Amino acid sequence: MAHLTPITGIRLGSCCAGIKSSPGIPDLAIIEIPSQSTFSCVFTQNSFCAAPVTVAKQHLSASTPRYLLINSGNANAGMGDTGLSDVAECCQILSEQTGCNQEEVIPFSTGVIGERLPVDAFRTAIPEALKNLSADGWLAAAEAILTTDTTTKSATHQVTIDGKTITVTGIAKGSGMICPDMATMLAYMATDAAVSSETLDQCLLDCVNNSFNRITVDGDMSTNDACALIATGAANNSIIATTDIEDYIKFNEAVEQVCLELAKLIIRDGEGATKFITIDVCNGLDDQECKNVADKVANSPLVKTAFFASDPNWGRILAAIGSCDIHDLDISRVSVYLDDVCIVSNGAKHRQYLEADGQEIMGQNEITIRIDLARGNVNTRHWTCDLSYDYVRINAEYRT
């Protein structure tokens, strides 16, 4: 795991609140944000979003956050008005303990859907987590937000802007119910850069679109996903805005780097995953058709089980591409590679392809599928994992 550089002004505290069914497992984290920070957050696009998502959006429209309150073990989703009042009560407890307004607390939950949030557990845990607030609390918080994940996920990156060293540090959780086209999972990033609010929003949207929105484990969309980015300004650089092209690009690259690292860590820890698969779709007409092809291949149970079996069953890849309904696709121009091995050219099995070559690539733990549509000049890159017995086991046993 990379060394995590703290962000001046950001403090994190965590503890075992007893929300998870197994006792003694950390399940509550608090992130303290200095005043004058800017803040941006993207949320799941699921209509059945959880109560904390609804409340977080309300609070963000009314105020700039001072505390993020995060629990794992219970998603507080599908609970109607009870869920809304429960999360409001938790925010109130934290605001009373810290003297901030209730709207300055942004709640996040992840875990089992459809069970009532144990507010009493928050009542005793919040003071405990506040007591251990620390600039070095990143890794402990990374642990407290996990659910089916098997490892913590964190990343940090530095860049020089305006003569100052700027740090971006982040943590994430996510392993199943991971799907492109929304924030997926929970992720919290902070930087000591000074960034205008609009620029931070733009940067987060761009970076999420190029990272978290291009990974899939199972194509299932969560009710609770969120990804937050805090900019404290402690580095004392001149405020970054989208109009300072050079500085913005540098800053954007640093944030994207952290997002990409976290996104790939989620795929490496995908439920039951035994293989890390990169999908490059090249030379499409536009971004949308490239994404459609990458999504279809990445989510195909038949492609995923073939990867689990280390079987170079390229026919399943062709079948997935062919089901994408791409207008006027000339299949006789399509080629497909596994790493550097050409398996399909001119839309059919490559003449020089030897099963043994495909087999050798499929034996690896990391594999790149390259699909060349040969009809334009747009490229996209997605990441996914295979579908194993353990995916079924983990999700069949989740509530038992």
Add this chain to the structure above:
Amino acid sequence: MAHLTPITGIRLGSCCAGIKSSPGIPDLAIIEIPSQSTFSCVFTQNSFCAAPVTVAKQHLSASTPRYLLINSGNANAGMGDTGLSDVAECCQILSEQTGCNQEEVIPFSTGVIGERLPVDAFRTAIPEALKNLSADGWLAAAEAILTTDTTTKSATHQVTIDGKTITVTGIAKGSGMICPDMATMLAYMATDAAVSSETLDQCLLDCVNNSFNRITVDGDMSTNDACALIATGAANNSIIATTDIEDYIKFNEAVEQVCLELAKLIIRDGEGATKFITIDVCNGLDDQECKNVADKVANSPLVKTAFFASDPNWGRILAAIGSCDIHDLDISRVSVYLDDVCIVSNGAKHRQYLEADGQEIMGQNEITIRIDLARGNVNTRHWTCDLSYDYVRINAEYRT
């Protein structure tokens, strides 16, 4: 299995051609069609359709078929020009043996993608299959077209039209790579009714849309799917046309009945399936949004593994509905039932819902999920199965 009533004039022959890797397993079938019959067929919408699909379409545009030539064990897909010339050669062999034109032979293949069709095997097998052509050959043919299926699939239905007893008899194969919105799988149906060509086309489209296009095992679209309907006219009824509303409806119902029975048999034999799940989406605004919701729920790996585990994890059903991007969906009006047990009302856990009641339903082998969107008056019904360890095993081991 239902008794299969033969269709006067239709003869079927089958044999072991040695196309499948296991010897002694039937893998070739021929269906003989009397002259003056009408014929209709729908095919997969996959751009990477197999060579036999391309050739079948060409032959159908040039001629009315006299023979259907079907093999299992090899899909002849992804093989480029070689695949096209191989299937043409097989059609030629059958045409020479029977004295018909090559265009009067319609080829179909199902099995492994990306391996060359063994034309020599057809050379010895076609005469053998022709020798045992018989009006009672339906069940033997049903066996010869199977791949990962564990049972044959057949159905028969009778109806009185114009004072004549009309029979519809059909067989199908299909277990994995099953997805709505195309023909899915292979199915061959025949009737002794006299039906105009245009009416037969309309009837097949309607019936497929209400049956085979509403089932999913894994959401993967095959390269080889086809569904054919032959009408011999041997019953001597006055020719059925869409303009004879009453007769058309009766005939359509009989064909739909056979399609529905075959479609449900495919789901019951879904790869690794342990549960048969009916998904009713009610009170939607239009058919498309009802289908979107049913498809999303039916294809969600998390919903499917919960069913495998007999876990009434209704949160996953809500999450799948919520990810459908239905414009202006008022989630506070949505309700969800497992059989007669209301689990979600007003968009949240139903107040009187007891986990024990949900658990009891989930213990059954057959379960109906009813999703009430409460925003219109359109209903749809789909069928699917659960996702088990065996689905992964079957598809990981398929080529080994």
